[in-house]
Amino acid sequence: MISNVLPFEELKKVDPVFGQFSFDDHEQIVFCNDKDTGLKAIIGIHNTVLGPALGGTRMWQYNNEWEALNDVLRLSRGMTFKSAITGLNLGGGKAVIIGDAKTQKTPELMKRFGEFVHSLSGKYITAEDVGMETSDMDLVREVTPYVTGISESKGGAGNPSPITAYGVFMGMKAAASYKFGVDNLEEKKVLVQGIGHVGESLVEHLTNEGAEVFIADINEDRLLEVSKKYGATIYTGEDLYEADVDIYAPCALGATVNDDTINKLKAKVIAGAANNQLANEKIHGELLKKKGIVYAPDFLINAGGIINVYAELEGYGKQEIIRKAENIYNTTLEIFNHSDTNNCTSHESALSIAQERILKRKTEQKK
Ligand code: NAD
Numbered sequence: 001m002i003s004n005v006l007p008f009e010e011l012k013k014v015d016p017v018f019g020q021f022s023f024d025d026h027e028q029i030v031f032c033n034d035k036d037t038g039l040k041a042i043i044g045i046h047n048t049v050l051g052p053a054l055g056g057t058r059m060w061q062y063n064n065e066w067e068a069l070n071d072v073l074r075l076s077r078g079m080t081f082k083s084a085i086t087g088l089n090l091g092g093g094k095a096v097i098i099g100d101a102k103t104q105k106t107p108e109l110m111k112r113f114g115e116f117v118h119s120l121s122g123k124y125i126t127a128e129d130v131g132m133e134t135s136d137m138d139l140v141r142e143v144t145p146y147v148t149g150i151s152e153s154k155g156g157a158g159n160p161s162p163i164t165a166y167g168v169f170m171g172m173k174a175a176a177s178y179k180f181g182v183d184n185l186e187e188k189k190v191l192v193q194g195i196g197h198v199g200e201s202l203v204e205h206l207t208n209e210g211a212e213v214f215i216a217d218i219n220e221d222r223l224l225e226v227s228k229k230y231g232a233t234i235y236t237g238e239d240l241y242e243a244d245v246d247i248y249a250p251c252a253l254g255a256t257v258n259d260d261t262i263n264k265l266k267a268k269v270i271a272g273a274a275n276n277q278l279a280n281e282k283i284h285g286e287l288l289k290k291k292g293i294v295y296a297p298d299f300l301i302n303a304g305g306i307i308n309v310y311a312e313l314e315g316y317g318k319q320e321i322i323r324k325a326e327n328i329y330n331t332t333l334e335i336f337n338h339s340d341t342n343n344c345t346s347h348e349s350a351l352s353i354a355q356e357r358i359l360k361r362k363t364e365q366k367k
Helices: 065-086 107-118 134-141 161-180 197-209 220-230 281-291 304-314 318-326 328-341 346-366
Strands: 028-034 039-047 053-060 091-098 124-128 189-193 212-216 247-250
Touching: 028 065, 028 107, 039 053, 039 065, 039 107, 053 065, 053 304, 065 091, 065 304, 065 328, 065 346, 091 107, 091 124, 107 124, 107 134, 124 134, 124 304, 161 197, 161 247, 161 304, 161 318, 161 328, 189 197, 197 212, 197 220, 212 220, 281 346, 304 318, 318 328, 328 346
Parallel strands: 053 091, 053 124, 189 212, 189 247
Antiparallel strands: 028 039, 039 091
């Protein structure tokens, strides 16, 4: 299960779309179905006030369609706020393809998906997410211009994951500075959960800085590979949420900060790449604050990827990409200060600043 707020039995109790908490003012939801290729996808367009809805496509074997719908709704909503807080002129959208990326993803299916994206005439622009590769975006590019994250050889900005990892690293350093008084992570114990595209790159930054890095993943081969490459320690404890570390970096799934895990956490800082880390934004944001755990809002510090793909639309280069990702450090510190001043959680602070920007633009558009 990925980033679900509620278990399936709870989801069923309310109306399937408009009744869901995650629906939260979505502008449009598109269900895409193609028997020939086996494509079953959902595109969520949450908000287009600041610009076209840009967000990646995730391919995942969901337990049922409710989970897929809930996931896309949660993710597209997150994209709206991610772009808004990063100062990009983009709205929020996301897509999910239901299925196993390892066995069910074919070039035909990806191109058919691209045709559905094209039918939205640029209101939604897609990119890479879990289960997707740059080469998949290249296939989508064959049928629509409304795609980012294509290969550098084809004029794109390439794989966004290293920039995402760099932004997370910046956000983590800001959180460390706020909590520990120094932003240097040397000798800090950091647990990275999920060492995929982003997680591995984060491990590299951390080891270069001299942090003591622990890694966890469900993929044994990845663990051995990354451990060997960077000298990171494979976490072998019973329950990784109980790990005796300074910093917990969720880089796999959403909703890992929940009723079950929150009381076990020993880490004093949470800063990672996964989207929708708090199972319930309000309840778990407040619980973290009460426990004195500093939470760097996910949609703020994992914005490196969107900064990278936005370059393809705006035509800025690598230097500006890195400058923007580096600025995540300053924004993260601003958010912590804002939350202190306003006596709210860091997540609420980030959300309110993002919402203000959208509201301001909406008001200007009405004039
Ligand atoms: P990925 O698919 O490359 O890596 C995910 C890793 O997590 C894999 O190694 C997988 O084996 C592991 N994993 C899955 N379930 C796990 C579990 N239960 N416990 C431990 N490990 C588990 O994905 P990615 O591109 O590295 O993205 C990681 C997270 O960051 C995702 O939540 C994604 O939405 C988010 N994110 C990614 C980007 C980006 O640029 N790639 C940008 C923003 C946010």
